[in-house]
Amino acid sequence: MMDAGADYLHLDVMDGHFVPNLTFGHPVVKCLRPKLPDVFFDMHMMVAKPEQWIEEMQAAGASQYTFHYEATEDPKTCIRKIKEAGMKAGIGIKPKTPVEVLDPFIDLVDMVLIMTVEPGFGGQKFMGDMMPKIAYLREHFGQIDIEVDGGVGPATIQQCADAGANMIVSGSALINSENPRETIRYMRTVVEEAIQRSQLER
Ligand SMILES: O=C(CO)[C@@H](O)[C@H](O)COP(=O)(O)O
Numbered sequence: 001m002m003d004a005g006a007d008y009l010h011l012d013v014m015d016g017h018f019v020p021n022l023t024f025g026h027p028v029v030k031c032l033r034p035k036l037p038d039v040f041f042d043m044h045m046m047v048a049k050p051e052q053w054i055e056e057m058q059a060a061g062a063s064q065y066t067f068h069y070e071a072t073e074d075p076k077t078c079i080r081k082i083k084e085a086g087m088k089a090g091i092g093i094k095p096k097t098p099v100e101v102l103d104p105f106i107d108l109v110d111m112v113l114i115m116t117v118e119p120g121f122g123g124q125k126f127m128g129d130m131m132p133k134i135a136y137l138r139e140h141f142g143q144i145d146i147e148v149d150g151g152v153g154p155a156t157i158q159q160c161a162d163a164g165a166n167m168i169v170s171g172s173a174l175i176n177s178e179n180p181r182e183t184i185r186y187m188r189t190v191v192e193e194a195i196q197r198s199q200l201e202r
């Protein structure tokens with residue numbers, strides 16, 4: 001994926017509690033890091049009690065730690081601990097969570113994640129009705145990085161770009177693409193053109 005032009009790797013950590021699926025944890029990240037020394041690792045932490053793994057993920061080589069608003073009683077402390085550990089901080093919401101819950105945290109984080117599938121599995125159908133959440137964030141919080149994750153590919157990228165997303169996670173669409181380089185190039189172009197249009201409109 002990096003050879004095909006990806007900007008970063010989005011690594012899905014699932015604990016079998018916060019989501020009904022199990023993937024991997026910090027030992028796998030530790031193994032991966034020496035093989036990809038310069039790659040930005042965006043950890044999508046689909047785990048209960050995300051505070052629990054901050055130190056371990058940092059030591060394993062994570063670059064950014066994106067946790068779920070729904071998984072912790074104290075998002076502010078979680079953000080502070082992530083930053084103290086020297087990582088970038090991201091906060092995400094599941095499809096049923098209203099976007100306004102994020103308002104108090106936007107100024108504290110580096111990135112906001114809007115899920116466009118129920119977290120837990122790749123290969124699900126994109127939920128276009130999440131686009132107003134992205135538009136809300138872009139309208140109210142200007143330059144914040146907004147990541148979209150779940151069912152994103154050439155068929156759905158235009159909606160994401162028009163709403164204002166600028167960090168694109170794409171799993172199945174790239175893995176199943178006959179030409180991942182071209183698929184990444186196309187999606188990047190769509191996003192860049194939407195950003196340029198919105199700047200001209202200002
Ligand atoms: O976090 C998740 C799912 O929980 C995502 O990162 C997906 O795994 C992305 O895969 P596709 O939906 O693009 O296939």
Ligand SMILES: [Fe+2]
Nearest residue numbers: 010012044149
């Ligand atoms: Fe993810």
